[in-house]
Amino acid sequence: MGGAMQTLAAILIVLGTVLAMEFVAWSSHKYIMHGFGWGWHRDHHEPHEGFLEKNDLYAIVGAALSILMFALGSPMIMGADAWWPGTWIGLGVLFYGVIYTLVHDGLVHQRWFRWVPKRGYAKRLVQAHKLHHATIGKEGGVSFGFVFARDPAVLKQELRAQREAGIAVLREAVDG
Structure with missing residues (x-):
């Protein structure tokens, strides 16, 4: 593969990985997190003391995945068995982690900075994630993604239907 094609392939792998990480x-x-890993995630949904949460351990898991991919792609570590896409997948996972940290921890939960968006997609992200936190416990819920947010009106309808079906217990009213 020529230099320009290799560069293009690397860029596409990084971008594809960032997109795939939203599904992951x-x-x-x-x-x-809302299943067998609830023990780490619970404190993210409940009031707690201190700056760090057990839930932050999931960021370490993501970092370990990125590091593993970098290692698999490294000729210095793997020698002739290095897997070329590994480096670029690792970079895509790293970029997603940075986006997640800025969007979820920073914008939505305001752990790093204080800014409440008044309109646009940033407002939609915040609304969608607040609706995710509208349930009590791990059952039910909406908006499990971190970067792509569905229409809050649709999410409210889904929460109402879950409440009526006895699937979710809501923390607060989603009407209005």
Whole structure:
């Protein structure tokens, strides 16, 4: 593969990995964090003391995945068995982690900075994630993704239907 094609392939792998990580994050959040991994995730949904949460351990898991991919792609570590895409997948996972940290921890939960968006997609992200936190406990819920947010009006309808079906217990009214 020529230099320009190799560069293009690397860029596409990084971008594809960032996009794929939203699906990985969504499914991990829905089926692991709100499933058998609830013990680490619970304090993210409940009032707690201190700056750090057990939930932050999931960031270490993501970092370990990125480091593993960098290692698999490294000729210095793997020698002739280095897997070329590994480096670029590792970079995509790293970029997603940075986006997650800025969007979820920073914008939505305001752990790093204080800014409440008044309109646009940033407002939609905040609204969608606040609706995710509208349930009590790990059952039910909406908006398990971190970067792509569905229409809050649709999410409110889903929460109402979950409440009526006895699937979710809501922390607060989602009407209005």
